[in-house]
Amino acid sequence: MKTKPTRYTVIGAGHGGKAMAAHLALMGFEVALYNRTPQHVAAIKARGGITLGSYEAGPNGFGQLACVTSNMEEALHDSDVVMVVVPASAHRSIARTAAAHLRDGQIVVMNPGRTLGALEFRKVLDDRGCTADVVIAETQSFIYASRSEGPSQARIFRIKDAVPLAALPALETGRVLEAINPAYPQFIDGINILETSLNNIGAIFHPAITLLNAGWIESTGGNFQFYLDGVTPTVARIVEVLDRERVTIASALGIRAITACEWLKMAYNTTGDNLYEAIHNQPGYRGINAPPTLKGRYLTEDIPTSLVTFASLAQRYGVSVRCMESIIRLACIAHSTDYWHHGRTLDRLGIEHFSVSELLHYVNKGRIKDTSSKMSLGTRPTVNA
Amino acid sequence: MKTKPTRYTVIGAGHGGKAMAAHLALMGFEVALYNRTPQHVAAIKARGGITLGSYEAGPNGFGQLACVTSNMEEALHDSDVVMVVVPASAHRSIARTAAAHLRDGQIVVMNPGRTLGALEFRKVLDDRGCTADVVIAETQSFIYASRSEGPSQARIFRIKDAVPLAALPALETGRVLEAINPAYPQFIDGINILETSLNNIGAIFHPAITLLNAGWIESTGGNFQFYLDGVTPTVARIVEVLDRERVTIASALGIRAITACEWLKMAYNTTGDNLYEAIHNQPGYRGINAPPTLKGRYLTEDIPTSLVTFASLAQRYGVSVRCMESIIRLACIAHSTDYWHHGRTLDRLGIEHFSVSELLHYVNKGRIKDTSSKMSLGTRPTVNA
Numbered sequence: 001m002k003t004k005p006t007r008y009t010v011i012g013a014g015h016g017g018k019a020m021a022a023h024l025a026l027m028g029f030e031v032a033l034y035n036r037t038p039q040h041v042a043a044i045k046a047r048g049g050i051t052l053g054s055y056e057a058g059p060n061g062f063g064q065l066a067c068v069t070s071n072m073e074e075a076l077h078d079s080d081v082v083m084v085v086v087p088a089s090a091h092r093s094i095a096r097t098a099a100a101h102l103r104d105g106q107i108v109v110m111n112p113g114r115t116l117g118a119l120e121f122r123k124v125l126d127d128r129g130c131t132a133d134v135v136i137a138e139t140q141s142f143i144y145a146s147r148s149e150g151p152s153q154a155r156i157f158r159i160k161d162a163v164p165l166a167a168l169p170a171l172e173t174g175r176v177l178e179a180i181n182p183a184y185p186q187f188i189d190g191i192n193i194l195e196t197s198l199n200n201i202g203a204i205f206h207p208a209i210t211l212l213n214a215g216w217i218e219s220t221g222g223n224f225q226f227y228l229d230g231v232t233p234t235v236a237r238i239v240e241v242l243d244r245e246r247v248t249i250a251s252a253l254g255i256r257a258i259t260a261c262e263w264l265k266m267a268y269n270t271t272g273d274n275l276y277e278a279i280h281n282q283p284g285y286r287g288i289n290a291p292p293t294l295k296g297r298y299l300t301e302d303i304p305t306s307l308v309t310f311a312s313l314a315q316r317y318g319v320s321v322r323c324m325e326s327i328i329r330l331a332c333i334a335h336s337t338d339y340w341h342h343g344r345t346l347d348r349l350g351i352e353h354f355s356v357s358e359l360l361h362y363v364n365k366g367r368i369k370d371t372s373s374k375m376s377l378g379t380r381p382t383v384n385a
Numbered sequence: 386m387k388t389k390p391t392r393y394t395v396i397g398a399g400h401g402g403k404a405m406a407a408h409l410a411l412m413g414f415e416v417a418l419y420n421r422t423p424q425h426v427a428a429i430k431a432r433g434g435i436t437l438g439s440y441e442a443g444p445n446g447f448g449q450l451a452c453v454t455s456n457m458e459e460a461l462h463d464s465d466v467v468m469v470v471v472p473a474s475a476h477r478s479i480a481r482t483a484a485a486h487l488r489d490g491q492i493v494v495m496n497p498g499r500t501l502g503a504l505e506f507r508k509v510l511d512d513r514g515c516t517a518d519v520v521i522a523e524t525q526s527f528i529y530a531s532r533s534e535g536p537s538q539a540r541i542f543r544i545k546d547a548v549p550l551a552a553l554p555a556l557e558t559g560r561v562l563e564a565i566n567p568a569y570p571q572f573i574d575g576i577n578i579l580e581t582s583l584n585n586i587g588a589i590f591h592p593a594i595t596l597l598n599a600g601w602i603e604s605t606g607g608n609f610q611f612y613l614d615g616v617t618p619t620v621a622r623i624v625e626v627l628d629r630e631r632v633t634i635a636s637a638l639g640i641r642a643i644t645a646c647e648w649l650k651m652a653y654n655t656t657g658d659n660l661y662e663a664i665h666n667q668p669g670y671r672g673i674n675a676p677p678t679l680k681g682r683y684l685t686e687d688i689p690t691s692l693v694t695f696a697s698l699a700q701r702y703g704v705s706v707r708c709m710e711s712i713i714r715l716a717c718i719a720h721s722t723d724y725w726h727h728g729r730t731l732d733r734l735g736i737e738h739f740s741v742s743e744l745l746h747y748v749n750k751g752r753i754k755d756t757s758s759k760m761s762l763g764t765r766p767t768v769n770a
Contacts, residue, residue, distance in 0.1 A: 212715075215594070216601035218617035219609070232603035234679050234719045241718045294619050323718055326711035330597075333626045333708055334619045 005029055006179055007066075009079035011094055012086035013041050016111065018154035019146035020085055022052035025063030027183055032067035034075035036097075043151030044068050053155040076101045081109060081179055084121075085142075087297055088114035088305035088344075095124035104133040107176050109165070113138025114301070115197040115309035118168040119349050119363075137167040137176045140196040143186055145284065158284055162266060164190030164199065169366035191255075192363045198250040201263045203306030204243045206298035209235060211330050214294060222290035227279050230290055236276035238323065243275070245321040249310055252317045253356055294334060303331045308343030316346055317356060390414055391564055392451075394464035396479055397471035398426050401496065403539035404531035405470055407437035410448030412568055417452035419460035421482075428536030429453050438540040461486045466494060466564055469506075470527075472682055473499035473690035473729075480509035489518040492561050494550070498523025499686070500582040500694035503553040504734050504748075522552040522561045525581040528571055530669065543669055547651060549575030549584065554751035576640075577748045583635040586648045588691030589628045591683035594620060596715050599679060607675035612664050615675055621661035623708065628660070630706040634695055637702045638741055679719060688716045693728030701731055702741060 006029060010021040013035040021033045035041045044050055045068040054060050069075050076082060076098065086094055091110065102108070102125070110117040118138040125134070145158040163186050167173040170192040180187055190196040205227075210217065213230045224230060231239070243260045250257035264270040264278045272278030279285060291298055307328050314321040332339050346352040351359060391414060395406040398420040406418045418435075420426045429435055430453040439445050454460050461467060461483065469479055476495065487493070487510070495502040503523040510519070530543040548571050552558040555577040565572055575581040590612075595602065598615045609615065616624070628645045635642035649655040649663045657663030664670060676683055692713050699706040717724050731737040736744060 209600070211597065213598070213600035214623075215598035215615040215617050215620045216609075218619055219614045224604070229604045230600040232600050234603055235600045237721070238599075238715060238718050322714050326714040329707050329711040330623060333623050336622070 006080045006182065007078055008032070008183075009034060009075050009082045011075070011082060011084045011098075012090075013044065014085070014087075015146055015148045015154070016142055016144060017083075017085035018044075018050050018148050018152075019052065019144050019156050020083060020111070021065060022050035022063030022154055023059050023144075023156065024183060025049060025065055026052060026059045026061055029183060030066045030078070031063070032069065032075050032079060033065050034069055034072060036070060038070040041068050041070070047152050049152070051150075051153045053149065053153070055157060058156050058159065072097045073101045076103070076106070079106060081107045083109050083111055084117075085111045087301045088112075088117055089301050091117050091120055091305070092124055095121045096128060099125050099128035099130040102130060102132045102134045106132070106134050107179055108134060108136045109176065109180065110136070110138040111143065112141050112200065113193065113197060114344075115200050115203065115306040116193060116344060116349055117197075117305070118166075118193050119351070120344055122168055123348075123350050135167050135172045135176055137165055137173065138193055138196055139187065140164040140190055140199050141202060143184065160186060161269070162186055162188050164188055164196050166190035166193045166196045166363075168193050168363060170364045171366060192360075194250070194253055194359070194363050195255050195257070198246060198253070198255060198257045198310070199263065200306055201243075201260050203302045203310065204239060204246055204260055206302045207307055207331055208239050208242050208327050210291065210294065210298045211327060211334070212238060213290060214334065217290050217292075218294055222292040224290055225286070226288050226290040227282070227285035228288075231276065231279045233276050236274065236279065240275045241323045242327065245314070245319070245324050246310055249314045249317070249319050249321065252319050253313070254360065299331050299335065303328060304339045304343035306344075307331075308339055308345060309349075312343075312345040312347075316352065391465045391567065392463055393417070393568075394419060394460050394467045396460070396467060396469045396483075397475075398429065399470070399472075400531055400533045400539070401527055401529060402468075402470035403429075403435050403533050403537075404437065404529050404541050405468060405496070406450060407435035407448030407539055408444050408529075408541065409568060410434060410450055411437060411444045411446050414568060415451045415463070416448070417454065417460050417464060418450050419454055419457060421455060423455040426453050426455065432537050434537070436535075436538045438534065438538070440542060443541050443544065457482045458486045461488070461491070464491060466492045468494050468496055469502075470496045472686045473497075473502055474686050476502050476505055476690070477509055480506045481513060484510050484513035484515040487515060487517045487519045491517070491519050492564055493519060493521045494561065494565065495521070495523040496528065497526050497585065498578065498582060499729075500585055500588065500691040501578060501729060501734055502582075502690070503551075503578050504736070505729055507553055508733075508735050520552050520557045520561055522550055522558065523578055523581055524572065525549040525575055525584050526587060528569065545571060546654070547571055547573050549573055549581050551575035551578045551581045551748075553578050553748060555749045556751060577745075579635070579638055579744070579748050580640050580642065582694070583631060583638070583640060583642045584648065585691055586628075586645050588687045588695065589624060589631055589645055591687045592692060592716055593624050593627050593712050595676065595679065595683045596712060596719070597623060598675060599719065602675050602677075603679055607677040609675055610671070611673050611675040612667070612670035613673075616661065616664045618661050621659065621664065625660045626708045627712065630699070630704070630709050631695055634699045634702070634704050634706065637704050638698070639745065684716050684720065688713060689724045689728035691729075692716075693724050693730060694734075697728075697730040697732075701737065 009032040010017050011034045025031045049064040118136045146156045149155050165187040167176045212235045247257045261278045270282040272281045311324050394417040395402050396419045410416045434449040503521045531541045534540050550572040552561045597620045632642045646663045655667040657666045696709050
């Protein structure tokens with residue numbers, strides 16, 4: 001039994017962060033909410049909380065927050081668990097800002113990590129010389145389907161039944177789950193961050209469906225249902241090939257990743273003989289429109305912090321991912337941006353020299369011990385178990 | 386001055402072949418029409434011709450045909466010029482059937498060649514042991530925008546102002562133009578078949594626009610305007626990159642290919658600062674709907690007989706074409722087909738061993754003389770000018 005309830009900090013006051021902060025507050029937890037831009041949280045600060053709407057049996061009411069701030073030091077000061085709820089492309093800058101203020105014993109959870117977000121967060125803390133004994137974890141997907149509905153309003157449409165979570169290293173996952181399961185029994189043991197990261201199905205769905213509907217999105221401002229209209233048999237076939245490439249990368253790392261179909265079953269209890277059917281049998285996709293432009297996170301976030309990371313793993317460990325490379329290439333051209341250069345590659349994560357066994361050791365058991373006082377992750381380590 | 390008017394054979398009784406046969410007949414030429422499947426031309430045979438409708442100042446009336454047949458021997462017997470008007474994927478089988486029946490002095494024109502259609506036709510004739518002294522030529526695009534409007538009806542919407550044509554070898558282009566310019570003054574000197582082939586803009590437009598609108602096409606049965614709705618700023622940007630890759634391949638072969646924007650200006654007198662504007666300023670694209678499915682020629686013809694050929698040239702002569710390879714890859718996945726294996730690669734054309742200068746010699750001046758009695762194109766030749 002816990003004697004003192006966990007104190008939470010939620011980083012990010014977007015669609016997800018506002019819902020999570022309000023929900024945690026309604027569950028009775030002490031919650032601090034951080035957003036980099038004061039204006040974005042001015043209304044919440046003035047009212048002292050967020051009004052949460054929800055589906056029938058879900059959480060409803062006014063969630064009163066203990067602290068609303070744009071000051072990271074203040075946000076982290078009284079926190080046990082830091083829930084990072086920002087686009088993955090902002091993980092680096094959040095880590096840089098947080099590095100000086102994290103304290104021993106705190107837990108940081110990336111909601112979600114996209115691909116290897118925990119590893120990137122750790123790399124930035126190390127690069128910044130953060131010596132606090134902090135556990136960093138990542139979730140496989142975001143627990144809510146939620147939306148901001150006003151300056152201090154949010155709505156939850158669905159809470160997923162089961163969301164795998166893993167700490168870096170996985171040895172610490174139990175400790176993280178112990179801390180957050182009182183609030184979120186939905187979080188379950190995700191084995192390690194390679195498994196949570198490689199099971200990031202959003203990265204398989206979003207960019208491919210977006211690009212294969214590029215003209216439709218840009219011509220109509222996204223005035224069609226993203227999954228129900230945008231996923232046709234041929235689009236689904238291409239997404240399935242992309243998904244198979246992801247599962248093959250996982251295999252090369254000794255991980256049995258779930259397929260997109262299996263994931264739909266796990267997260268939403270959906271069935272279907274193939275991906276086309278499974279997506280069309282998922283009532284949760286009803287009413288989800290396509291993004292209004294091609295500039296959104298389905299490309300700008302998922303390509304550099306997930307598909308590029310997948311493809312980077314594939315290239316390092318010898319897996320052919322030509323469908324994935326084609327999607328990345330088209331996104332680069334669409335945005336006149338080199339997402340390989342700006343993306344979360346193994347090089348940027350400092351793990352480009354790891355063999356498979358070294359990488360597994362790192363994510364499962366932690367940093368490989370070194371006789372020198374300080375070891376850079378970029379240096380080729382020698383395993384001494 | 387010609388003493389005897391040219392006798393034409395039109396191979397193929399689809400949207401294009403019917404329009405061309407009827408138009409030639411209305412211009413007063415003797416025309417034979419061939420189609421592999423007798424049922425497809427039964428109505429034309431019964432009526433003895435085709436009723437042609439057209440735009441205001443265009444050709445209208447009943448075009449009486451001298452011969453309507455599914456027998457290639459009969460079709461070619463009294464012919465001076467054979468106009469091949471079939472999808473490029475059928476060029477091989479037409480060449481195989483025609484090989485035994487072609488006679489000295491006949492001219493074969495691929496309308497259009499797509500990419501290196503004349504070369505493929507020649508390769509098949511050689512492989513079949515055809516020794517007739519036949520000139521094979523290809524046009525850069527099809528001269529008409531036309532449509533079949535019934536079993537023995539066709540309609541011409543537009544006749545292009547200027548369509549480059551080249552013979553294999555280019556030495557013979559003048560002879561071909563002399564034969565067909567009385568009927569078609571629009572055909573102009575296309576320098577050589579590398580230039581007409583590399584200026585195949587349809588291959589740049591069709592597959593990319595189709596794939597980037599895949600969901601829209603399959604979800605609505607193509608119920609939108611292919612160019613005016615399907616080509617948005619981002620789709621146009623990707624098409625422009627693809628186009629630049631094509632122009633770069635041409636450069637590697639010493640050819641100054643026209644850009645898609647230049648082509649729109651030349652063929653349709655359209656202007657615009659960029660491809661998006663040029664396409665949207667082209668009144669001829671109004672009313673052209675997207676294909677009803679993804680199974681059509683925009684992928685099944687343009688990928689294997691053009692984009693694969695472009696990319697095969699690029700790989701042989703050291704040009705990076707990553708956008709093109711991405712489009713080909715997605716088409717392969719969409720159709721569960723290896724278009725590289727089935728496509729018109731340099732290997733299949735028998736020119737995979739040619740250096741740039743050998744290739745240019747072949748397309749400009751013809752087969753390199755060899756001291757042995759018979760020379761396979763697949764053998765690396767020695768140039769002896």
